Amino acid sequence: MRRQSETLLLVPLLPIFLLGMFPMFLIALLGFFGLALFGVLVACVGLASSNEAHDNFNHDVIVHGYARGSERKARASDMHLATRLGLRLEAVGAAMVVTAALGLCYAG
Template identity: 45%
Template sequence: MRTRGSESFIVLPLLPIFLIGLFPMLLLSLLGPAGLIILGILVACAGLTDILDASGTFSEQIIVHGYARGSERAGQRTALHSEVRFASAMIASGAVLAVAGIGGLFIS
């Protein structure tokens, strides 16, 4: 039995994944190790931005809501620490990518 729609609509949900992955593929294929360095710097900058955003949110909660109960402060601190841990992992992975790119430049 034939369907009424086109079969090409099946791959439509995969389009955002392709578009997100297109930039790193082109960057690495056209620039080589220098592209890996640029990608590492971008990932590290995203991690730094996330840390600054988390600190700003935490400070805003303290300033706007004032002195909170102990349980609320503990929740705010926990949220801040979890965001900083994730951002630190992003910074570390960006540094590893940059170091790998520098090593690739020296090898080639």
């Protein structure tokens, strides 16, 4: 029986590596400014996630009307869960921007 090469196991991970390379190069090449830019991008993702959750909830209410109490509570719970995730991403993005600003002040 012929043994397969271990490099075939790494082939599915190649796209993840290639996508993850860009932010690392951004931070490495631009320094604190790159960290701040990456923080702004993370905060934008948080805002988009929160807006999408509200959009989905409003769409369900407008298209399907008000549902029974249990279904409405489940939809509202999903919206609140997605909104909390968006708020966490916004907080992480803001922390990255503040960290970059402090690093720029102390290193510069």
